[in-house]
Amino acid sequence: MSSQGKFVPEFPKPFDFVPFAGKPARNGRPGHESFRIHDHFSGRLVYTLHVETPLHISSGNYALTDKDLGLTAKNVLRDVYRLQQNGQNLPAIPGSTLKGATRAVVEAVTASCIGVTRVDRRDLPDDLERPCRAPHLCPACALYGAMSRMARLSFSDAIFVTGDAGIVRMPALFRPRPEQGRAYRKGPRQFVGRKFYLHGRPTLPKEGHYLEVIRPGSQLRGMVDFTSLTEAELGLLFFALGLDNSFQLALGGGKPVAMGRVHLEPVELQLQQTASFTNYETDSGFLTDSSLHSAITHHLQQAESLILPAQQQKLREILNPQNPRPAATGTY
Ligand SMILES: [Zn+2]
Numbered sequence: 009m010s011s012q013g014k015f016v017p018e019f020p021k022p023f024d025f026v027p028f029a030g031k032p033a034r035n036g037r038p039g040h041e042s043f044r045i046h047d048h049f050s051g052r053l054v055y056t057l058h059v060e061t062p063l064h065i066s067s068g069n070y071a072l073t074d075k076d077l078g079l080t081a082k083n084v085l086r087d088v089y090r091l092q093q094n095g096q097n098l099p100a101i102p103g104s105t106l107k108g109a110t111r112a113v114v115e116a117v118t119a120s121c122i123g124v125t126r127v128d129r130r131d132l133p134d135d136l137e138r139p140c141r142a143p144h145l146c147p148a149c150a151l152y153g154a155m156s157r158m159a160r161l162s163f164s165d166a167i168f169v170t171g172d173a174g175i176v177r178m179p180a181l182f183r184p185r186p187e188q189g190r191a192y193r194k195g196p197r198q199f200v201g202r203k204f205y206l207h208g209r210p211t212l213p214k215e216g217h218y219l220e221v222i223r224p225g226s227q228l229r230g231m232v233d234f235t236s237l238t239e240a241e242l243g244l245l246f247f248a249l250g251l252d253n254s255f256q257l258a259l260g261g262g263k264p265v266a267m268g269r270v271h272l273e274p275v276e277l278q279l280q281q282t283a284s285f286t287n288y289e290t291d292s293g294f295l296t297d298s299s300l301h302s303a304i305t306h307h308l309q310q311a312e313s314l315i316l317p318a319q320q321q322k323l324r325e326i327l328n329p330q331n332p333r334p335a336a337t338g339t340y
Pocket of ligand 1: 032120121122123139140145146147148149150154
């Protein structure tokens with residue numbers, strides 16, 4: 009709580025680490041040039057993204073405050089990323105944000121390397137010092153790309169469908185900022201794993217910068233295109249999106265104060281090849297409702313061949329949406 013004008017969280021540590029798995033499994037895999045059509049999956053997953061705690065993804069702009077909001081000239085308003093659609097300027101989540109958040113999950117639960125980091129690689133554990141180079145790719149690089157290898161996933165911006173935007177306040181301590189440099193270590197040279205913020209009840213203070221947020225209860229619509237994935241890789245994508253409902257992702261700024269928790273609800277799976285969906289009791293490549301859910305269940309089971317049980321369990325603990333971490337007083 010407030011002391012001398014500074015907001016101090018009452019919970020001691022709003023994050024935890026999924027331990028490193030050790031040496032990346034750089035099995036390589038056939039590139040696009042050699043994929044076999046009958047056991048690979050290309051298509052698109054369409055989903056509804058439900059905002060469960062206030063979500064702020066910065067536009068990168070520091071707009072002057074709108075005098076309609078009654079803010080003083082000294083304050084700036086950090087507004088949310090928006091996209092023009094049908095003549096409207098709608099709040100949105102950049103595809104790059106969804107790509108980054110899901111890649112972090114894939115890296116954490118599989119025998120993968122560290123794809124993007126600002127830390128000095130020489131400080132990392134020996135097994136993780138070297139990034140992947142094609143064709144010797146870890147599971148994360150095989151899906152999300154690496155040097156000289158294209159990604160086989162493409163995340164579109166998720167666009168506002170219904171809900172509400174509003175203004176919250178955020179102390180400088182928690183303002184959105186790059187976190188890569190601290191993402192893996194407890195202290196100097198203590199690289200222990202991949203860092204994720206715990207969920208909790210948002211506890212926003214009444215001081216600090218003004219921040220525009222997408223309010224809880226809002227819904228956005230997004231999609232991810234995939235090319236030439238194995239059954240297990242498609243399941244790994246479903247897992248990383250939280251479609252098994254065993255954890256929820258956090259996106260954007262304010263994760264230390266439990267902002268940005270989202271729940272993804274699958275809407276439609278579009279598969280390109282006939283061979284890909286004959287098992288799903290549908291006569292088209294468009295899976296919805298029960299055929300969609302049986303396909304997701306099937307691929308999630310296949311993904312168990314890539315997912316490390318101990319890391320998966322720790323990730324689920326950290327990203328449990330029911331986390332009872334103590335709430336600081338305050339309202340939002
Ligand atoms: Zn890699």
